[in-house]
Amino acid sequence: MRPVTLAVRDLYRFFRAGDEETLALRGVSFEVTAGELVVIAGPSGSGKTTLLNCLAGLDEPDGGAVWLDGRRLSHRPEAERARLRASGIGVIFQYDNLFAHLTVAGNVRFSQRLQKSRMDVAVLLEAVGLAGRGSSYPGQLSGGELARAGLAVALAGDPAVLIADEPTGELDETTEHRLLGMLVSRSMQGKTVIVASHSANVRRVADRVLQLRDGQVVTP
Numbered sequence: 001m002r003p004v005t006l007a008v009r010d011l012y013r014f015f016r017a018g019d020e021e022t023l024a025l026r027g028v029s030f031e032v033t034a035g036e037l038v039v040i041a042g043p044s045g046s047g048k049t050t051l052l053n054c055l056a057g058l059d060e061p062d063g064g065a066v067w068l069d070g071r072r073l074s075h076r077p078e079a080e081r082a083r084l085r086a087s088g089i090g091v092i093f094q095y096d097n098l099f100a101h102l103t104v105a106g107n108v109r110f111s112q113r114l115q116k117s118r119m120d121v122a123v124l125l126e127a128v129g130l131a132g133r134g135s136s137y138p139g140q141l142s143g144g145e146l147a148r149a150g151l152a153v154a155l156a157g158d159p160a161v162l163i164a165d166e167p168t169g170e171l172d173e174t175t176e177h178r179l180l181g182m183l184v185s186r187s188m189q190g191k192t193v194i195v196a197s198h199s200a201n202v203r204r205v206a207d208r209v210l211q212l213r214d215g216q217v218v219t220p
């Protein structure tokens, strides 16, 4: 049996905006093992981004808990969650994760410093198909290049878990195919990959699809 890298138990998340209350997650539980590529699917507003934020320790659930490699990630001060995240989770979010004033290579190096990683920057950029673009600034990249630069930043610390929110949302089919190939090869190397996506192409490469509806996992 492969080890469980990420586990969530009975997650709840409420939001209150004025008089309006939203129960974005209602009792979500599952486990993901090393080497698994799991896709979180579901209609707009079903809770995918809220769930990924909790999985990555960027947000705190109101109920339930998140466990990373057997250590509780939720219900800790933000600085501790950030330290645990840096030790084991790479994140790619819908809005890109690059600093505009740093070059692509500078962004990767910054992420490496945070994660105390020594991966070779040139090798990493080559792996995501951005060899030769290391000295470009994010504003000089196309949407597809930005997505791959975001992936390089997320992979800079060689994280055990990669979490991506709609990573192929804006990409043409060739670039989507290429990015998916990278996520699949990541999982084949024994790393965990969790992707929220509407795309049928993304679902096709999944080992498992978790379908969310109104904040709950539903069986297909």
Ligand SMILES: Nc1ncnc2c1ncn2[C@@H]1O[C@H](COP(=O)(O)OP(=O)(O)OP(=O)(O)O)[C@@H](O)[C@H]1O
Pocket: 015, 016, 017, 022, 023, 024, 042, 043, 044, 045, 046, 047, 048, 049, 050, 051
């Ligand atoms: N910060 C917030 N304040 C208030 N409501 C929120 C907040 N974040 C999310 N919500 C609500 O929680 C629900 C789940 O939102 P979430 O963004 O997780 O859905 P999603 O499945 O990722 O949607 P999409 O596919 O459109 O990105 C929605 O009803 C949303 O309006």
